[in-house]
Amino acid sequence: MIIAEHLQKTYSVKVGKGLKTEKQQIRAVKDISLQIEKGNIVGLLGINGAGKTTTIKMLTTLLAPTAGIYTMDSIDAIKYPKEVKKRINMIAGGERMIYWRLTAFENLWYFGQLYNIPNNILKKRIEELFDLVGLKGKENVPVETFSKGMKQRLQIARGLVNDPEYLFLDEPTIGLDAVVSKELRQHVKYLAKQQNKGILLTSHYMGEIEELCDYIYLLNDGILIEKGTVKELANKTFHRKNYLLNIYNTTNDILDTLVTILKSIDPSVIIRQENDGVHINSKDSMSLELSRICTVKGWYIKELYEQEPCLEDTILQISKEV
Numbered sequence: 001m002i003i004a005e006h007l008q009k010t011y012s013v014k015v016g017k018g019l020k021t022e023k024q025q026i027r028a029v030k031d032i033s034l035q036i037e038k039g040n041i042v043g044l045l046g047i048n049g050a051g052k053t054t055t056i057k058m059l060t061t062l063l064a065p066t067a068g069i070y071t072m073d074s075i076d077a078i079k080y081p082k083e084v085k086k087r088i089n090m091i092a093g094g095e096r097m098i099y100w101r102l103t104a105f106e107n108l109w110y111f112g113q114l115y116n117i118p119n120n121i122l123k124k125r126i127e128e129l130f131d132l133v134g135l136k137g138k139e140n141v142p143v144e145t146f147s148k149g150m151k152q153r154l155q156i157a158r159g160l161v162n163d164p165e166y167l168f169l170d171e172p173t174i175g176l177d178a179v180v181s182k183e184l185r186q187h188v189k190y191l192a193k194q195q196n197k198g199i200l201l202t203s204h205y206m207g208e209i210e211e212l213c214d215y216i217y218l219l220n221d222g223i224l225i226e227k228g229t230v231k232e233l234a235n236k237t238f239h240r241k242n243y244l245l246n247i248y249n250t251t252n253d254i255l256d257t258l259v260t261i262l263k264s265i266d267p268s269v270i271i272r273q274e275n276d277g278v279h280i281n282s283k284d285s286m287s288l289e290l291s292r293i294c295t296v297k298g299w300y301i302k303e304l305y306e307q308e309p310c311l312e313d314t315i316l317q318i319s320k321e322v
């Protein structure tokens with residue numbers, strides 16, 4: 001089991017110019033404690049800048065924490081990072097971490113060599129991995145000719161080349177179409193539930209988190225603000241309603257008026273103006289109110305419909321409640 005207790009990370013950055021430079025301390029992670037059990041998928045969520053990447057870098061031993069305790073199956077991971085590196089791997093979304101000029105086999109062979117895996121074991125493992133990710137027959141094809149989905153399947157194989165006990169998945173489905181994303185989620189489930197790997201997942205897709213995660217940690221401004229199973233968190237926040245309202249010829253005045261009226265009905269309402277319209281996250285159902293407001297004010301509605309809960313709004317709401 002992975003146990004991290006009170007992890008902290010402070011970056012030291014230079015600010016200013018010439019003789020006036022001085023060092024500034026940025027506390028990216030202030031206090032984070034979490035656990036990852038084998039066979040479980042744990043979600044790490046938070047808005048941009050919450051500290052997810054810094055936390056993952058500490059857990060994968062790429063960064064040493066400023067303070068805190070981190071053990072992996074009772075091994076002191078801060079003292080013995082090499083021991084930890086053997087047992088983990090990371091799969092990131094967005095076609096990184098593979099060499100396009102090399103063939104699929106050469107990629108896996110290269111990464112396998114980095115882990116000093118004996119040639120005969122590596123060869124057999126690579127064969128199994130091509131089978132697992134459905135790339136059999138493509139071993140000797142250069143990766144640059146692969147589709148996005150095939151590259152991502154190869155990323156999974158690369159992430160499994162050292163047969164890790166714990167896997168860190170950083171936005172693994174980013175940029176993938178629905179079919180490939182679904183396939184990848186099935187792989188992730190299989191790895192946790194059939195192969196007993198402990199998995200940490202970051203994702204901005206709510207559906208993915210809901211489908212996969214046994215447990216979720218929510219980060220905000222370098223600290224944990226909430227934790228629990230999907231159901232526990234859903235009871236707290238996911239019951240909120242989300243709407244998309246698109247009004248013809250929206251002006252700032254219209255938006256200001258809308259915000260004032262909605263806040264008077266529900267002070268916890270969150271309103272975001274985006275390219276596709278106004279996103280409204282409210283405690284209770286608001287569809288009637290929204291159409292009534294528009295009618296009374298003489299605003300013409302282009303679109304108004306209820307949406308699936310959005311992770312950003314959920315996290316914003318929890319952050320406001322802290």
Ligand SMILES: Nc1ncnc2c1ncn2[C@@H]1O[C@H](COP(=O)(O)OP(=O)(O)OP(=O)(O)O)[C@@H](O)[C@H]1O
Pocket residue numbers: 011012013026027028029046047048049050051052053054055
């Ligand atoms: N190398 C660095 N030097 C200085 N500050 C940093 C460094 N890396 C991150 N930070 C700061 O630490 C904070 C947390 O950043 P981090 O990248 O961990 O967040 P995140 O949750 O992964 O965000 P995102 O979703 O945007 O990737 C931010 O304020 C960021 O600006």
